[in-house]
Amino acid sequence: MAGQKTVLVVGGGISGITAAVEAAEAGCKVILVERLPYLGGRVAQLNKYFPKLCPPTCGLEINFRRIRRNPDITVYTLAEVERIAGKPGAYTASIKISPRYVEDHTATSKCVEDCPVEIPNDFNYGMDKTKAVSLPYEMAYPMNLVANGDALNKVKDTPGFKSFVESCTKKGIRIDLEAKAETIDVEVDSVVWATGWRPYDATKLEKLGFGTCANVITNVMMERLAAANGPTRGEIVRPSDGKKVNNLAFVQCAGSRDRNHLPYCSSICCLASLKQATYLRDYNPEAQAQIFYIDLRAHGRFEFFFDRVTKDDKIILTKGKIVNVTEDPVTKDVILEGEDILSGQKIRRTFDMAVLATGMQPNTSVEKIPGPGVTYDDFGFVVSATGIHGAGVTKRPMDVGTCLQDATGAALKALQDTVGR
């Protein structure tokens, strides 16, 4: 290849990481931009992948190693692409890089346990607190602390904070609340956009009890609840009273396949709930899980996984649509109401906890790509096939394996932009 060309990859989740390393290993220079202080995106917050029930960090570690040993990849975290101009072969992009407010030599959360300020832990979807200076998670890349500037600025003149800063300095950790954001311009040949998805806002599902019933959570929260490094250290217990969950309901299509919310199918929620049912069964052999679904969509070879999981007679599948979720004001038990689709009978059942299988909403439905020539469908998924290349859930709902195929393909599209120009 004549002269090394540069690809800008926006989004440091599994799709963006994949597009970046695949393009770099094929000979491109790559700039990888991630908004959060760490790479890994949504998969870093998953406990296990279906169908192998293996930890996502296993593959992430390999990918981080690929990044670490490849001098052709430059990673910017806490960074956002504000503007892209130009055309394939000649783009200019502005990247705003926000400060971490802390410099260290790769420290860990244990090193800053004496931080006097706590903030809600976004990594655990707010289910616990974290220090205002922390390492986002054990496998974070880059393995550097990050500080919440807003939270620390509120206490910056207190003696407690000053002594914390001093103790940090002794450990080689420098806190600098004066650090400022900077904007850099880069010239690139191609752009891959892989900003992924967000869970559909469950508070919009007014009848399904999220935010009003203490023991109604979403499927992404369930991942954290089951994780050994989650808010409960892997204990699957009720938020209201910390009681072990014995009887768990999954409400499928919470927002998805609903013309008032997400008209499309999010593709992965059925499998995610089957997987999460195994979390509960492994954690508590006495427990029972009941999944209320419209269609059980275990596509392709995931059907093997479906078979394996449903052999467990304590995982019960009910073709039924849940329309109302309330709680018992005293016990905080969750009451599900709906219709059994096959019999036409009403359902009314009580559970310890309910998980709403909320769908995937593309981030591009809310934040459009600040560049030329991109078109979207009605739901905000990228459909344009030329120019800036979408990858992963930016294009349609998909499971991790499919995201990786798609992101690898996007890497070739990027490579093509660099040829013969």
Next chain:
Amino acid sequence: MDHKIGVYIDTGYGIGEALDIEALCTVATGEFSVPVCRAESYWNEPDKLAIIRNDIAGEGLTAVLIAGPSPRVHQDAFKFDGTIVERANLREHVVWCQPPNHEDTQMLAEDYIRMWIVKTSKYEDRPPFMEETSKDILVIGGGMTGMTAALEAAAAGYQVYLVEKEPQLGGWANKYAKVFTGKPPYTELTDSPVQEKIAAVNKSDKIKVFAGHRVFRISGAPGMFDVIVRADGPWIEKLDTAQNEWLAAKKAREAAGGAAGEKKEAEGEPTEPEVPDDPSEFAHEVVRVGSVVLAAGWRPEEPQNAEHLGYGTLPDVITNVQLEELAAKGKITRPSDGKEVSSIAFIECMGPEVEHPLLYGSNVSSLVALKQAQYLRKSNPDGKAFVFYNNMRTPGQYEVFYQAMQDDPGVFLSKGIPTGVASAASGLAVDVKDTLLGEQLRVNVDLVVLSTGMVPVTKDAAVLNLKYRQGPFLPENPYGFNDSHFICFPYETQRTGIYTAGCVRQPMDFQSCETDATGAALKAIQCMELVAQGKAVHPRAGDESFPEIFVTRCTQCKRCTEECPFGAYDEQPNGTPMPNPTRCRRCAICMGSCPERIISFRDHSVDMIGSMVKAMSVPDEYAEKPRVVVFICENDAYPVLDMAGMHRLQYSAFVRFIPLRCLGNINMVWIADALSKGIDGIMLIGCKYGDDYQCHFVKGSELAEYRMGKISETLQRLVLESDRINVQQLAIDEYYKLPGIINDFIELLSGFDPNPYKGF
């Protein structure tokens, strides 16, 4: 090779406060006489790196050992051109998991200094494997997937050879009346895009098409595959038969032989299927390519257990593939009498008793039924379509297509299990139970259409025809598809440089096939580019080391050729292994398999690891300080140790960890080395294995377990207890289990006498 090693001990991170640094330096300068040993905090800082660079220039250092934080951090800082860099972990593996300023903590740190100086001193200087390589690509299969792969690779500037068995390109897409494209507004069918694609392929000066041809043989290795292309003919059936028979015999032998690794070929058993013809006797072309995209596609699965539905007896019960051919002709007519069809029942689920009614079909069968229902509705406005399904599967935006079909008054969609199809007065009567419209339902229709599965062609046909010692196929994943078994790395097959795409991987729609083909083309390009630079591909991409064999000492035991998960070794006529370095993924499983210890890498060898074991200081039996060597997988177990350290989990200071490229890299001689040095116990920590294996090299951890099962002989010879060897499977997120595993083993060993070989 003699190295001049500089040792740089990092006193930051609490290391300086927890250890006697001066004593550590004395180990380096006293016991090993290294020319440079310095202790400072944070060697990753620019001014400290300048000191190291200065020493490299001034002292002529050939290697640098950083003793500080985990090698998983600051990897980019510690890069010095032309100088070897090694990293001993005094942070996560010592001071973060042990009490500060304790005698045992200090002994642990000093041992790591010894072991890593010895390790560093064992690096060899060898250039990477470089040969002239091809950067052309072979694509097998001229359907939508294969054509897409060819076009996408060509658009990136690469020459492609496209082999299609039929006389014309296009594959199944030629037979489709309409297709669902997955493009907005998602409610419409469009004409098949196949003609456009065929035209683009024919127009491309980068793509050479071999239509009506097949691959007769692929020999060689990435960067240098030699492909014999031969006109289609009856020879292929002979090849199919030969390969299927060979495979059946091989499986039977394996079943009789037991566990992995125990696949010794009996005397005279064929190691390769018989090839019917000699290429010198038929017309053919030979092309040299760097990599291969396998896009051979699918064939329809004959409906199973469908007798009760009249399939095979009633002429108007057909498959969805047959309906596609009928619809492509225009109006849909009945096979029995040619009458135009006005009602169709589509049956997706054959019956509840069939465990996998559509093993090979469930990805797209719902969509196909909906599409074909629309054919009827468009060609006959009074037509009625009944679709009976178990689960309607219309993922992603295809749901919108489903919604549009639900709004069509001529389409009846219901869950339902068909119980029978019979001849009726004006056509067929279909009985269905458990429907949304009632428990039992009978509909009268003109035609019944059964969903068929999509079987990957590679299931039982000779396609790749690899001339590899381990056989002519790609190993299948546990689900029977030609796919990687890694969620995270879907393209990584067990045959380096050969990437699969489309329906050989799993049933998929056009859009997914095109995406998949593009990704496979990228991997094919990437492989050729890396191989041309003498570098490894995934998961050790960029690694320039490769295995070398000291063949004169080889005893032709064939373990390396059989155990390599990637089939990297072929066999010389005299039975010694013939390496193909560009097939190699650098896992060093072969190094572990070799009883003669003759396989080595420039930066990793039997001698290197054995010397590390021997470099440990082993206190005498009266010291009551047992010693345990723990061999760990560097991919997953090493991060586990780091995370345990980050959480400051404490465990016994009597263990010494030695990372390996894969647990399958373990060589039995290291066990003997350790035991004969007086080490009390040996532990192996690797990835989970079995159907859902997590080993990045597929079967490394399983092979390690297998080899340890054979260690009893060594133990008996030394008169030692077999429980002194312990194998553990640990996932990367199970760091919290580590202290228990370590401490339990130390506890167990405390029940034995000290290893009597201490001090020998």
